[in-house]
Amino acid sequence: MSSGQWEVVGKSKKSQNGKVKTKEDEKKAVKNGPKLEDVVPHSQIKSFYSGMEIDEERKPAKDKKKEGDKKKKQDKKNAEPPKPKPPKTLEGALEILDAAELANIITTNKLRFSNAPLVWLKEVATFLNSKTQIEIEDPTFSNYDTLYPLSAVPDEIRSSLTAVLQDAGKANAQLFFDVTLTALANDMSRGQLVNGHRLLLQMLAQDYPEFCITSIQKSASLRNSYQNRPPIGLSLLWAFGQGGINNFNVGLKAWQELFLPIIELKNYSKYVVGYLCNLLDTHSNMDSTKVSQDQLFAMIDMVQNKRNSLPKDLSSDLIKQLSKYKDIYFSKSNNKLQVTFNQLMKKLPNQYMSGPTLDPYHRVLVACLVDCIARDDSCNSTWRQLFHRCSKQSATLLDYIDSNWAEVSMKLKKKSLKQTVLQYKDVCGEALKGKKKDETVVKTNKICQDILDRMTSTRRFPWIWASFFVLIGIAGLVAYDVNKAGGNFPKSTTGRLLNDLGVLEHSQRAWQKTLSTSARGYLWLETNAPIYYTQTVEICKPYATLSRDFAFVAVKKAGTLYSNAREYVVEKTPVVVATIEQYAPGLIDNVQSYTASGVEVVKKYSNDYYQFTAEYLKTKVFIGEWAPEILQNKTQSALNVTRSHVSSYFHWFREQVHIYSKIP
Structure with missing residues (x-):
């Protein structure tokens, strides 16, 4: 403009230092932004950074405060006690049950609902269910003892449960048993855990076995409602069968009315047959176990009808149970x-x-x-x-x-x-x-x-073997004496003794005569002894029969006396127990618990010792030359050789008898 000409107004391509700016430089400038040195004078740069340093010094202080707060929280967290891990097994859950808490719940409900025992029992069931939240894979507890899970309950808890059930009364306990059966099925259908119901049902069945068969029709209807759901159906069957642990007739009726109708269902067949097996094995040797003629025929007809509809192994097991059943019938x-x-x-x-x-x-x-x-x-x-x-x-x-x-x-x-x-x-x-x-x-x-x-x-008297052993003994002694003398009989002790007595020649002649007479006598006995033996048996048979009948009467009388004594003891036992409980409360329960614990300890250590001994013998003793197979082979060989020698000697003995019998 100063030159008087028009100038093109545009962006200058040169930088401050005279270099031409390219497009790449412009992009870098835009990206990196302007530098502080290009905008602020050099004298002010120091003061600008000093303010920044002050801010940086303040910032770590705040961070330190935050770190301190975090450390305090961490220390507080570490100071808190670790939470106990939930139990993984039903035994573990039962072991950690708080007896004081259970007693408090029972006492509180008794005070609040003094005339409603069912409320007490339902609250107890709720408490047990909440404290035993363990999933049960096998609802019949087939891998445990018969009284499981009740056997795993601590004594203090069990005493409290027994007391509250007794305080409720038998009528209320019966009603609660039926209600709990329904609650068991309903709660399981909703996916809830019902171990508390199982415990209470088992306790009631132990004390009152007849509860299991009092409401047969209701129980059958409940079973039919849930038989298509095996876990619930098996749980119900397990509860129905608890009465059979202590009472054979109750268990048998429950089996016939509640188990048998579903024996052909695949999910139940094995348990139904197994329950009958356990029932018969448990009660077969008890005096109170009896089977009537009608029950025997009913069982025979049932097996006949069901044996072809079951798998082969279960059918075979059912027939075995029929054999046990008939043994009980005939024994009584x-x-x-x-x-x-x-x-x-x-x-x-x-x-x-x-x-x-x-x-x-x-x-x-x-x-x-x-x-x-x-x-x-x-x-x-x-x-x-x-x-x-x-x-x-x-x-x-x-x-x-x-x-x-x-x-x-x-x-x-x-x-x-x-x-x-x-x-x-x-x-x-x-x-x-x-x-x-x-x-x-x-x-x-x-x-x-x-x-x-x-x-x-006729049964022949074993004269051959008797004579054989007698002659073997005599011949052995003489043979040993002659063998010591080098095989010369006159030089042996026996021969010299006879020679000194002047009877050697006569003794030899007498010995030959004795052998001859003995041989002829042996042959006579072999022929006539069986005849006289038979006559003796026939003469003595009436006296033997009389002795047997007398012994039978004596045993029967002893059995009657035993039965009377047993009935007296059974009658007086509750009185004695009540007296002991009056003067020493809890003594009987403690003795029973200690006895059960002692038996379990003895059983455990006996089993461990047996396993250890068996393993030691198997791995340390019966190996190599002592292996069972080798010992068996050697024993068999020894028996065969012995049998062969005995047979040979017997034939030789018979030949000698015939030879000596011909000597005049």
């Missing part, structure tokens, strides 16, 4: 079994069964028939009357007796059985007179003859 029978025998004979199929055709179920029925004959001799006459109507069944029974003679013959009375077999043999003989001969009749006739041969064969 009154020896009047004609009706039982008649009905059992008709339950056998009208066909001859033997060997593989006699399946395990029918084998149990035939064993029942044998027990009838063994315990009631009049069953033989009943059997004879059934020959024509039940000929095939009779043939099956005779075949079983013949096949198991060693076991059965000890039970049966030979005289009555012989009459029965002879009469049946006559029946077979009449049937064999026709042109067409039934194969079953032919086989049965042969079986009858075999049984008769077994009964008529």
Whole structure:
């Protein structure tokens, strides 16, 4: 403009130092921004930074304060005690239950609701459920003892629960049992944990077993409502079956009415059969366990109907339980079994069964028939009357007796059985007179003859073995004496003694005469001793029978005395217990708890010692040359060699007897 010309107004491409600015420099300038030195005079730069330093000094102070606060909070957190970890098992949850808290809940509810015992019990159930929040995989506790989980409850807690149940009264306890069964199913259906309900149901069933079968129809309806949900259904069955732990009749009725109807359901079959097995094993040896004739027939019919609808292994187990069941019946029978025998004979199929055709179920029925004959001799006459109507069944029974003679013959009375077999043999003989001969009749006739041969064969006295051992002893002593003299009898001690006495020659002649006479006497005894032995047995048999009957009467009288004494003790026991509780409260419970603890400790250490001993013998003793297989082989070889030598010596002995018997 100063030059008088128009100038183009635009951005200068030169920087302050005269260099031309490129586009890249402009971008860097925009990106990095202007520098402090380009804007503020150099003299003011120092003061500007000094203000910044003051701010930086103040900032760490604030940070230090924050760090101090954090440290205090951390120290406070570390000073707090660690929270206890929740238990992972039901035993652990029961062990940490606070007895004082439970007692406080019971006392408070008794004061607030003095006339409402159900409220007390429901509050106790709620408390137990809240304190035992443990998931249970097996609702039947099959891997634990029979009284689990009640056995894991501490004594103080258990005493409090027992006291509150007793204070509620039997009627209220019965009502609470039914209510708790429903609550158990309903709470499980909502996904809640119900271990408290299980504990209380088990305690009530222990004290009052009849509660489990008092409301059969309600229980069956409840079971039907939840049988499609196995965890709930099994929990209900477990609760129903708790009464059978102490009472066989209660357990049996619960099994028949509540367990049996669902035995064919896959999820329940194993538990239903297993419960019956445990019930019979627990009560089979108790005096109070009895089975009536109707119950026996009902069980037989039930097994017949259900055995083909179950898996093979469960069907086999069910038949085994039937065998145990019939043993209980016959052990407590009154020896009047004609009706039982008649009905059992008709339950056998009208066909001859033997060997593989006699399946395990029918084998149990035939064993029942044998027990009838063994315990009631009049069953033989009943059997004879059934020959024509039940000929095939009779043939099956005779075949079983013949096949198991060693076991059965000890039970049966030979005289009555012989009459029965002879009469049946006559029946077979009449049937064999026709042109067409039934194969079953032919086989049965042969079986009858075999049984008769077994009964008529005499038992020989073992004269051979007796003589053998006597001669072995004498010969051993003389042989040892002669062997010491180099095999020369006159030079042996025995020979010199006889020579000094002047009887050596006579003794040798007498010895030969003795051997000859002994040999002839032995042969005579071998021939005639069995005859005299049989006559002696026949003469002494009535006296033996009289002695046996006398012993039976004595045992029966002793049993009566024992029963009277037992009833007296049972009658007076509650009085004694009440007296002890009056003067020493809690003493009996403490003694029982200490005894149970002692038994558990002994059981535990005995098992541990057994396992240790077995492992030690297995790994340290019975190895190498002492291995069981090697010992078995050596023992078998030794037995074979011994048997061979004994047999050889016996034949030699027989030859010597015949030789000496021919000497005049």
